[in-house]
Amino acid sequence: MKICGPKYALCGLVLSTWGIIQLVLMGAFFFIRSVALIEDVPVSEFTSLNEFYTKIDAGYTQNAFNCWIAACIYIVTFLLSGHQFYVNSRSSLSV
Amino acid sequence: MGSLFRSEEMTLCQLFLQSEAAYACVSELGELGLVQFRDLNPDVNAFQRKFVNEVRRCDEMERKLRYLEKEIKKDGIPMLDTGESPEAPQPREMIDLEATFEKLENELREVNQNAEALKRNFLELTELKHILRKTQIFFDEAEHGGVVSQMADPNREEEQVTLLGEEGLRAGGQALKLGFVAGVILRERIPAFERMLWRACRGNVFLRQAEIETPLEDPSTGDQVFKSVFIIFFQGDQLKTRVKKICEGFRATLYPCPEAPADRREMAMGVMTRIEDLNTVLGQTQDHRHRVLVAAAKNIKNWFVKVRKIKAIYHTLNLFNLDVTQKCLIAECWVPVLDIETIQLALRRGTERSGSSVPPILNRMETFEDPPTYNRTNKFTKGFQALIDAYGVASYREMNPAPYTIITFPFLFAVMFGDTGHGMIMALFGGWMVLKEKPLAAKKSDNEIWNIFFGGRYIVFLMGLFSMYTGFIYNDFFSKSLNIFGTYWKVNYNWTTVSSLPSLQLDPNGTDYLQRPYPIGMDPVWQLSENKIVFLNSYKMKISIIFGVIHMIFGVVVGLWNHMYFKKRINVICDFIPQMIFLLFLFFYMVLLMFIKWIKYAPTNEEINGPYCAPSVLITFINMVLFKANVAPSEVCDPWMFSGQLGVQRALLILAVLCIPWMLFAKPFLLMRNMKSKMHQQLNNHGTENGDVEGGAGAVQQNAGTVQGGHKEEEQHDIGEIFVHQSIHTIEYVLGSVSHTASYLRLWALSLAHAQLSEVLWNMVMRNGLRYENWYGGVILWVVFALWAVLTVGILVLMEGLSAFLHTLRLHWVEFQSKFYMGAGYTFQPFSFEIILDSAQATVED
Structure with missing residues (x-):
């Protein structure tokens, strides 16, 4: 089934490859509590050190999983655009 | 192989070709593509030339072929393009070709006419x-x-x-x-x-x-x-x-x-x-037409090549002179000295092919004309040479800046574009084009933007690699820092201090800092610091000026190589030395001050050499030019970086300023003196040579002498012109050195802008996908990431890349090349079938 043209399919392929690599890595960095990403971790108000640690810990883990979820969706996107690419290249050959 | 640093040595040659062999020889030369023919009958118009008939026949054939091609395209029949280039056919084959095309065209016209009549009939009936x-x-x-x-x-x-x-x-x-x-x-x-x-x-x-x-x-x-x-x-x-x-x-x-x-x-x-x-x-008519066209489509590209080659050969033959005996054609051409052997071989091949017994004669000629500039390029240097030639084609045998540009261009670009992530995207794109070079080139796309990128694929690739390196030094990866070696800073504050104060300082002179710098590049801790920009600005501004001054000094040195090659000692003495002194004593001195400051002052030192007492380089430099003394911030500090600095600075400044009149007046005076002494000699010659028997060379000089004497006014004019020219040159250089040094600050400015923009993009876009404390944050992140990626490529890589590219181009054209480059030459345009066929193809596709 053809949904989009060859250019969109290629665009989707490139974007999802990039997305998979970067999001998997970002997830890993969140998982190991990279300090460089601390500004991206959502933390609400806290009053004590322990509370801060638990909150930031939860935030890091949540973001890591979110990154991996997004990466998984990008795998789906990759397969979808790969299929579209294949369909397009076959239809262009048959002309 | 000729030198990469200068254009090829060229010579003007005279070529005698026997009439029968001329066609075959020119065909061989066209395949070779190393000879530029000169028009020997410039005052004869196109219709009075010898081979005008043949050219017209070729035009006619080309027209028929274009008609065929149009019909083929209309029917959407694929044309077979093997990419091979058949040799130019013998002149007698032209008649066969003409007959074939004539037959095809008539057949097609007839079919079309019939089809039209039938269609009209059909329309009426419907x-x-x-x-x-x-x-x-x-x-x-x-x-x-x-x-x-x-x-x-x-x-x-x-x-x-x-x-x-x-x-x-x-x-x-x-x-x-x-x-x-x-x-x-x-x-x-x-x-x-x-x-x-x-x-x-x-x-x-x-x-x-x-x-x-x-x-x-x-x-x-x-x-x-x-x-x-x-x-x-x-x-x-x-x-x-x-x-x-x-x-x-x-x-x-x-x-x-x-x-x-x-x-x-x-x-x-x-x-x-x-x-x-x-x-x-x-239906039957259509079938017939289709059959005719399919048969033609197999050969049409081949035919086009043949006809264009024949036409090019006759066109070239039209440029030749006919000998009085009508037995041979005389041509004049520019050839690279190194290729004379190859050309002679090609001529011999041509003679053999035509079956003629008399070999063609290639004769070197002396000339006073400026030869064309021919830089041999390969696919790698071609793009860089194009950047240089876009500014101006080098004068004959002038130093060619292209080889240095290969390194300096991507480097200066990368200083402005320093981000490992963005550099990686660029390098991947360039690398892909380089790897898939052959299939991509075979596609012959007529998309202008794509062709620009593809033509500069090696530049793009190198720019990407260099940007990855500078990004690594700046420690920027999509505006995030990589903590590869572990930061060398430590936070020793306790919870109460951290929770009560909004911002804290880390003292480099204490346990907060390991007293060793991060092994390579920026310490990742700076990414999270408040004063990151202040810190980076100081560093980036300094390196910009250092790179700039070195780049300009190198430009002046290249100028020295030019003067030495052209044996112009007067230019070395009156231009190069004062220019160099001016640049070194003022601007290189400032660079030295920066290094002294970096080495001498540190927070671990005692206060006189501590950060508080470190004098500003810029203020010191301004004071130096204004002849003022530095002022220390307090009594503890020394206003000077080294003892006797004031005296050294004054001496440097006075010497540098003295260079201005040196540049301004030395050359015109020396030239004037030379001219006067020459005149004296000529007058003396005139005296002694009266009645001299062997006055061969003398007579010429004598003639020249009288001619010069007769144009005394013009000479006065010349002196005036030299003065004006020299003063313009001097003013340009002196003012230029100041403004060009400042101009290199664009390296810092663009680098800052790029880093900030990528950080803003991350904070404004990507962070939106990372705020959610639930699983659906992943889905949002999926969308946000796509947006962020598109903006990264569109704004940061494409637009910022273009802007950094243009600034780099400017730094090379204006700041670097103005120090030595004349750019007053004209390009060598050899007679080459390859070029002719390519341009013909391009015009057809337009």
Whole structure:
């Protein structure tokens, strides 16, 4: 089934490859509590050190999983655009 | 292989070709593509040249081929392009080719004509078919209405039919003749047509119309047009002529339509069978045409190459001079000295091929003309050479800046574009183009933007790699820092301090810092610090100036190589030395100050060498130029970086300023003195040579002397010109050194802008996907990431990349090349089939 043209399919392929690599890595960095990403971790108000640690810990883990979820969706996107690419290249050959 | 640093050594040659061998020889030279022929009959117009007939025949053949190609393209038949280039055929083969093309063209024209006639016929029949069908509906409606049913009654005389039927006649009306015409008209003309009819006939006609749903093909243009069927009822002959005139005016086609339903049915049957017949004939014509075109499509590219080669050869032969004996042609050409052997070999091959016994003669000539500039390039250096040539083609044998540009261009670009992530995208794109070079080049895309990128694929690739390196040094990866070696800073504050104060300082002179720098690049801790920009600005501004001053000094040194190569000692003494002193004593001194500051001052030192007492380099430099002394921030500090700095600075400044008059006046005075002494010599020669027997060389000089003497005014003018030129040159250099040094600050400015923009993009876009404390944050992140990626490529890589590219180009053209580059040459344009075929292809595709 053809949904989009060859250019969109290629665009989707490139974007999802990039997305998979970067999001998997970002997830890993969140998982190991990279300090460089601390500004991206959502933390609400806290009053004590322990509370801060638990909150930031939860935030890091949540973001890591979110990154991996997004990466998984990008795998789906990759397969979808790969299929579209294949369909397009076959239809262009048959002309 | 010639030198990469200068253009190829060229020589003017005279070439004697035997008439019979000329064609074959020129063909061989065209394949070689190393010879630039000069026009020896510039005052003869194109129609009076020797081989004008042949060129015309080639033009004619080309026209036929273009016609064929157009027809082939119209039918969408793929043309076989093997990419090979057949040799130029012998002149006698031209007749065969001409005959083939003539036959093909005539056949095609005939087929097309027939097809057009058939199509016209077909159109008429289809229109008639539609008329019959539509009018049938009108008549049927009328019958149901029962009003005009009698009109077509075959039992009655026409005159007896009345508009209102029997009742009208009975009511005292006159028996009238009611006629009608039917036809087809373009749909968009209907409203105007209707109005016109109404007005011209005062409402006495009755128009019915119906649209033909399917579009019809216009046989002359091949366009699809929409038409409508109309039928007009009227009364009387006058109205009939009027209606017909109007129809004619609106280009409506009228068709005879029988009145009786039976006749109509019969006619419709006839029309249908004729359409069927026509369809088969049309199909056969199409088939024939297709066969002819497919056969032609196999060879057309090959033919194009052959014809273009023949044409190019005759065109070149037209540039030659004919010997008095009519036995040989004389050509003049520029050739690279290193390739004379190859050219001679090619000429011998040409002679053998033509079966001639007399070898061609290649003769080197002396000339005073400036030879063309020929830089041999390969696919890697081509892009860089193009950047240089876009500014101006180097003068003959001048230093070519392209080899240095290969490194400095990507490097200066990368200083502005420092981000490992963005550099990686760029390098991947460039690397892909480099890897897939051959298949991509074979595609021959006519997309201009793509061709620009593809032409500069090696530049893009190198720029990407260098940006990855500078990004690594700046420790920027999509605006995030990589903590590869572990930061060398430590936070020793306890919880109460951290929670109570909004911002804290880390003291580099204590346990907060390991007292060793991060192994390579920026410490990742700076990414999270408040004063990151302040810290980076100081560093980036300094390195910008350091790179700039080194770049400019190098430019002046390249100028020295030029002076030495052209043996212009006067330029070394009057230009190079003062320029160098000026640059070194002022700006390189400032660079030294930066290094002294970096080395001497540190927070771990005692206070006099601590950060508080470190004098500002910029202020020191400004004070130096203004002849002022530095002021220390407090009594503890020393305002100077080293002892005796004030004296050294004053001496440097005075020496540098002294260089200005040196640059300004030394050269014109020296030139003037030289000229005067020359004049004296000539006058002396004149005296002694009277009656001298062997006055060969002397006589020439004597002549020159009298000529110069006769133009004394012009000489005065020359001196004035030299002065003006030199003063412009000096002012440009002195002011330029100042403004160019400042201009290199763009390295810092763009680098700062790039880093900030990528950080803003991350914070404004990407962070939105990372705020959610739930699983659906992943889905949002999926969308946000796509947006972020598109913006990264669009804004940061493409637009920022373009801007950094332009700034780098400017730094090379203006700041670097102005120090040595004349750029007053003209390019070597060899007679080469490859170039001719490529440009012909390009113009066809436009």
